[in-house]
Amino acid sequence: MAAPLGGMFSGQPPGPPQPAPGLPGQASLLQAAPGAPRTSSSTLVDELESSFEDVSELRNELQRKDALVQKHLTKLRHWQQVLEDINVQHKKPAEVPQGSLAYLEQASANIPAPMKQT
Numbered sequence: 001m002a003a004p005l006g007g008m009f010s011g012q013p014p015g016p017p018q019p020a021p022g023l024p025g026q027a028s029l030l031q032a033a034p035g036a037p038r039t040s041s042s043t044l045v046d047e048l049e050s051s052f053e054d055v056s057e058l059r060n061e062l063q064r065k066d067a068l069v070q071k072h073l074t075k076l077r078h079w080q081q082v083l084e085d086i087n088v089q090h091k092k093p094a095e096v097p098q099g100s101l102a103y104l105e106q107a108s109a110n111i112p113a114p115m116k117q118t
Helices: 041-091 100-109
Strands: none
Touching: none
């Protein structure tokens, strides 16, 4: 009885026993879903690499778009500040300069220019 066990029973190929499908283990992790054709390990590696590329590309795209959003937010804050400054200037009451000459200059600035008659 020193003969190897492989090939001892009919229907079994000689060599080490193969793990049963569906059992946990490294070999079952590489197996395709039931009913799907099995793929070679090189194809699985290719799929994994392409998935990591797609993830990397998506991450890069998100970073690019995030930088673009930050750029637009900076511009938006700038223009909001400009508008706020303009509103503050219009809400300030006009300061009347001191002295009678300054008062006349201020008053004459509000008088419309004479219309040319034709």
